[in-house]
Amino acid sequence: MSENASAARRSRSWTLGARSTYVRIESLFVLFGLSAIMAVLSPYFLQTSNLLNILLASATIGVLAIGATYVISSAGLDLSLGSVLGLSSVVGAVTAERLGMPWPLAVAACLAAGAAAGWVNGQLVTRAGIPAFIVTLGMLGIARGLALVISDGRAIYGLPEGLVYLGQGRPFGVPMPVFIFIGVAILTHYILSHTRFGAHTLAIGDNEAAARATGIRVGRHRRRLYTFSGLMAGIAGLIFMARVNAGDPTAGLNYELTAITAAIIGGTNLFGGRGSILGTMIGALIMGVLQNGLNLLAVQSYYQQMAIGAVLILAVFLDQWQARRAQAR
Amino acid sequence: MTLLEIEGVSKSFGSVDVLRGIDLTIEAGSVTGLVGDNGAGKSTLMKTITGIYSVDDGTVTFNGEPITDLPPGERRSRGIEMIYQDLALAKQQDVANNIFLGREPVKRLWGLIPGYVDKARIDTEAQQMIDRLGAKIPSINRPVGYLSGGQQQSVAIARALTFEPKLVIMDEPTAALAVREVEHVLDLIRQLQKDGIAVILISHRLNDIFEVCDRIVVLRQGRLIADDPRGETSMNDVVSHIVGAA
Structure with a gap:
């Protein structure tokens, strides 16, 4: 059986809701299992304020992971997500603080910087x-x-109130970035699972030659995907900047690792052809729970990097192992 | 009526001249067999018709209009379909989506949100096409990678026939099929001809070619060597043209 056919087998893992939305049931097990372990180990884990913290942390990673999901499910790759996040946060802060522009312009500058890098x-x-x-x-x-050149290597502090509200505001007691994340997720889910753009993204990742033969403009589509991915990094940069009230040139360091891991755990096929935003949201939550739990347990942050790296390798290993088993059947 | 006209088409890949000044016309509703040795340029010639390859020299005219510079999607929408030897299917996507790939109908969700792919309509119409072809597919929502070779072939054929083509190019459509399935494809070609759809059939199986084609064209080393009505040639002639013994 061919590589593609075995990949097709894998995609039948489990479906939730619409049949266009694949969610790996294993990822839900991991999320709840991990949460249960953390809840047992730390009395603080299940407190409302902590759960909101997890959502807050997952928001930045989640938006980045959505960019990763689109690109990877088209059989592409974007390793620049974390750096572009840092660049766009600096560009946004410079626009607002040094140039003294009104905050909506700073938001636009943030998103434009991300999209430009992706372009x-x-x-x-x-x-x-x-x-x-x-x-x-x-x-x-x-x-x-x-980012380091523009900011002279230092964080740019002192952002206007409107910007800071996007990161620190709490309408209905829920942090603003969580609303932004959910809004972006709904929109991008619609695009990936229910529009021609999404269908063509998966088709290109599945079989590029077939996509081309049916008249899909593959090059143009890929350019749009990378620009889209950069835009997601721009949104993540905006959230990050607003949360810490600064444009930090080192923001988002190594975030591409976490974002790609979230996408892969969420069921995005590393070789393209499959991906869902719902799955990626679960992946981002797993990353959030993992980091938050390790923090609560006072595990040194260096170990978190190791844990996330290990999870990525493990997730891909299990995916391929499953595929091989399906093949042998 | 002339449907397709190829004039002086040349194509090279690097230093290899794959097509050297090909002239060929295809009449509406005709069945043309295209034969030649491996590397003779058959598939390349067909891909210059569908637009996958651009030509270095020469023109392609379809239905009286020049299409030489049009992209594949534009040519498809004018009625040129091709069934590729490797079937060109997206294996992780389901049967219905493969049939509608690149041509998904959209509507407004709840009458409001634009760009919603009408999956219900895709499924219904794909099922109708599969039924019309008499193909046996376990489910229209099964990823294509699950299906057998013959079933995948049916999906590729269904995709080519769903949008009322004027010309269907088939590249070795019977190579991977069992005897009974081959008969089915040949019947289908006859049916297409009855419906006034032109077919170009590439095949190594001369029996199939002689069974359904009105006309047999032979390519050798990028040149058109022979172009004869079926009644005026024989299998021996064709074979000697292919190998260059004539």
């Missing part, structure tokens, strides 16, 4: 034909460096 990625991948791995790895360095 460059897309041009280089599709027009220059450079592998996405290399292009986005290069952008990881370029965006981070540019």
Whole structure:
């Protein structure tokens, strides 16, 4: 049986709601299992304020992971997510603080910086034909460096109230970033699972030659996907900046690791052709619970990086192991 | 009536000249067999018709209009369909979505939100097409990767026939099929001809070619070597054209 056919087998893992929405049931087990363990180990875990903290932490990662989901399910890759987050937060802070622009313009600048970085990625991948791995790895360095240059290596403090509200405001007692995350998730779920753009994204990831043969403009679509992914990094940068009330050039360091892990645990096929925003939201929550739990248990933050890296490798290993087993059947 | 006209088409990949000045016309409702050795340029020629490859030189005219510079999607919407040898299916997507790939109908969700892919309509119409072809598919919502080779072939055929094509190109449609399924594909080609749809059939199986084609075209090393009505040629002639013994 071919690689593709076995991938198709995997996609029947479990479905929730609409049949266009694949959610791996294993990921729900992991989320609840992990939460149960944390709840037993720490009395603070289940407190409302802590649960809101988890949602808050998951919001930034979740928005980044949505960008990762789109690109990976088209059989692409975006390693620059974390750096572009840092760049866009600096651009937003410079616009508001140094240039003294009104805060809505700072929001626009944040999103535009992210989308622009993604646009460059897309041009280089599709027009220059450079592998996405290399292009986005290069952008990881370029965006981070540019953020440091613009900010002179220091965080830019003192943002206008309107901006800070986007990160620290709590309508109905729920942090603003959670609303932003949910809004972005609903919109991107609709696009991925119910529009032609989404259908073509999955088709390109599944079989690029087939997509091209049926008239889908693959290059143009990929360029849009990378721009979209950059835009998500811009939104994440906005959330991050508003939360900490500063444009920090080191913001989002190594976040691409967490975001890609969240997407993969959520059921996005590493080789393209399958992905769902609902699954990615669960993946982002798993990441949030993991980090929060380790914090509560006073585990040194260095170990968190190790844990997330291990989870990524394990998730891909289990996915491939399952596929091999399905093949052998 | 001339449906497709290819004039002086050349194509090279690097230093390899795959097509060297091909002239070919296809009449509406005709069945043309295209044969030649491996590497003769058959598939490349067909891909210059569908727009997957651009030509280096020459023109392609369809229904009286030049289409040489049009992208594949535009050519498809004018009525050129191709069933590829590797079937060109997205294996993780379901049968219905594969049939409608690149042509998903949309509506407004709740009469409000634009761009909603009408999955219910896709499923209904895909099922009708599968039924019309008499194909046996376990479920229209099964990912294509689950299906057998013959079933996948049916999906590829259904995709080519759902949007009322004028010309259907089939690249080795019977290569992976059992005898009974081959007969089915040949019947289908005859049916298409009755409906006034032109077919170009690429096949290594000369028996199939002689059974359904009005006309047999032979390519060798990127050149059109022979172009004869079925009644004026024989299997021996065709074979010697293919190998270059004539």
